[in-house]
Amino acid sequence: MRLPDFEAWAIFACVVEHRSFSGAAEAIGLSKATVSKAITRLETALGTALFHRTSRRLSLTESGKALAERAHRILAEAQAAEEIARDAATAPAxxxxxxxxxxxxxxxxxxxxxxxxxxxxxxxxxxxxxxxxxxxxxxxxxxxxxxxxxxxxxxxxxxxxxVAGRIVAAPSYLAARGTPRHPADLGEHACLRYANLPGAWHFKKADGEEAAVRPSGPLITDNGDVMLPTLRAGLGIARLPDFIVDEDLAAGTLVEILPEWATLGxxxxxxxxxxxxxxxxxxxxxxxxxxxxxxxxxxxxxxxxxxxxxxxxxx
Structure with missing residues (x-):
C-alpha cells in the first residue's frame, strides 16, 4: 500500500495560506526549492496541477481549490494531534x-x-x-x-x-415622510440595506403575528457604521443591531420605529x-x-x- 505524502499535503496547505512559495517557505523554515519540489511531487502523484504559476502571480487551479480544504484539514488535525500528545501541563502557544x-x-x-x-x-x-x-x-x-x-x-x-436589531430613522425623516405603523408600511419608505444580508426583513409580535417586507432605498453597503451619516441626514430607515445605534438613540439623533415588533434574531x-x-x-x-x-x-x-x-x- 502506498502511503499519502503527508508532508507535501501540509506544505500545500501552507502555500495556500501564505499565497506564495516563498511566504510558505519562510513560515515553516524550509527553502523555497524544497517547497516547490513538494508541490511538484504532490501534483505528479495526483496527476493534476494545483497552481497557476506566473512570474508575478500564484493562484489555485480548480483542482487546487477543491483540495485546499482537505489539505488544511490534514495539517490542522496533525498539528492538533501533536499538541494533544504533548505534556498537558504545557501552556498553549x-x-x-x-x-x-x-x-x-x-x-x-x-x-x-x-x-x-x-x-x-x-x-x-x-x-x-x-x-x-x-x-x-x-x-x-x-x-x-x-x-x-x-x-x-x-x-x-x-x-x-x-443579535437584536432595531428599525431606526432620524426625526427629520419621520417628520417629512411619516412614521410607519406596521412593517408592511416600510415598503413605501426609503430603506438602507446591508449588502451581506439580502432579502426580506422579517418581524414578529408577542401575540404571534408575523410580517415580512422586501425593502428598497438609496443605499446598500456592507458596513452598518457607513449607514449612520445617511440616516442622520434624514434620508432613510435602516435595520441595525443595538451596538451600532445605541449612542444615536440615546442622543436622540435617531429614534426607534415599530418597537413592539421583534426583528429576526x-x-x-x-x-x-x-x-x-x-x-x-x-x-x-x-x-x-x-x-x-x-x-x-x-x-x-x-x-x-x-x-x-x-x-x-x-x-
Missing part, C-alpha cells in the same frame, strides 16, 4: 488567525483579544477585520466571527449569541474549518470568545422582546 466584522471587531473583539493575550502570553493572534465574507480555509483562518444567517456549508459553526456565529481536532491555542480562544460574547451583543429589552415572540434561542 503559537499563532491563531482570526477574522471578524469591522464594527463588531473594533468595539468588542479588540478588548476580548487583549484580555485573552493577558491570560495567555504564549499565544499570538493575527486579527483581520473585514465585512467581506472571507474564505477561512483558503485564507488560512482558524476562527471567523460572523453576524448573519448562515447557509449550509462544510464549516463548523457555533452560535454564540443572538440574526446571530453571532463562530466558524472554524472542518475537522474534529483543533490545537489547544485555538480551543482556548474559542472558549474565551464563547464566554465573552454570550450576552454582549443583545440589549436586555430586546432579548425580552425576542423571548416573548418565541425567537430567542432559534438558530
Amino acid at each position: 503559537g499563532l491563531v488567525r482570526v477574522a471578524a466584522p469591522v464594527t463588531f471587531g473594533t468595539r468588542f473583539v479588540g478588548r476580548a483579544v487583549a484580555d485573552f493575550l493577558t491570560a495567555h502570553p504564549g499565544i499570538e493572534i493575527d486579527l483581520r477585520l473585514s465585512d467581506a465574507k472571507v474564505d477561512i480555509v483558503a485564507e488560512g483562518f482558524d476562527i471567523a466571527l460572523r453576524i448573519a444567517e448562515l447557509p449550509d456549508s462544510s464549516l463548523r459553526a457555533r452560535r454564540l449569541a443572538p 440574526i446571530a453571532l456565529h463562530l466558524l472554524t474549518p472542518p475537522g474534529s481536532l483543533r490545537p489547544a491555542r485555538v480551543e482556548a480562544l474559542i472558549a474565551h470568545f464563547a464566554t465573552t460574547f454570550k450576552t454582549l451583543c443583545t440589549a436586555p429589552h430586546n432579548m425580552a422582546r425576542l423571548a416573548e415572540s418565541g425567537r430567542l434561542g432559534r438558530n
Whole structure:
C-alpha cells in the first residue's frame, strides 16, 4: 500500500495560506526549492496541477481549490494531534488567525483579544477585520466571527449569541415622510440595506403575528457604521443591531420605529474549518470568545422582546 505524502499535503496547505512559495517557505523554515519540489511531487502523484504559476502571480487551479480544504484539514488535525500528545501541563502557544466584522471587531473583539493575550502570553493572534465574507480555509483562518444567517456549508459553526436589531430613522425623516405603523408600511419608505444580508426583513409580535417586507432605498453597503451619516441626514430607515445605534438613540439623533415588533434574531456565529481536532491555542480562544460574547451583543429589552415572540434561542 502506498502511503499519502503527508508532508507535501501540509506544505500545500501552507502555500495556500501564505499565497506564495516563498511566504510558505519562510513560515515553516524550509527553502523555497524544497517547497516547490513538494508541490511538484504532490501534483505528479495526483496527476493534476494545483497552481497557476506566473512570474508575478500564484493562484489555485480548480483542482487546487477543491483540495485546499482537505489539505488544511490534514495539517490542522496533525498539528492538533501533536499538541494533544504533548505534556498537558504545557501552556498553549503559537499563532491563531482570526477574522471578524469591522464594527463588531473594533468595539468588542479588540478588548476580548487583549484580555485573552493577558491570560495567555504564549499565544499570538493575527486579527483581520473585514465585512467581506472571507474564505477561512483558503485564507488560512482558524476562527471567523460572523453576524448573519448562515447557509449550509462544510464549516463548523457555533452560535454564540443572538443579535437584536432595531428599525431606526432620524426625526427629520419621520417628520417629512411619516412614521410607519406596521412593517408592511416600510415598503413605501426609503430603506438602507446591508449588502451581506439580502432579502426580506422579517418581524414578529408577542401575540404571534408575523410580517415580512422586501425593502428598497438609496443605499446598500456592507458596513452598518457607513449607514449612520445617511440616516442622520434624514434620508432613510435602516435595520441595525443595538451596538451600532445605541449612542444615536440615546442622543436622540435617531429614534426607534415599530418597537413592539421583534426583528429576526440574526446571530453571532463562530466558524472554524472542518475537522474534529483543533490545537489547544485555538480551543482556548474559542472558549474565551464563547464566554465573552454570550450576552454582549443583545440589549436586555430586546432579548425580552425576542423571548416573548418565541425567537430567542432559534438558530
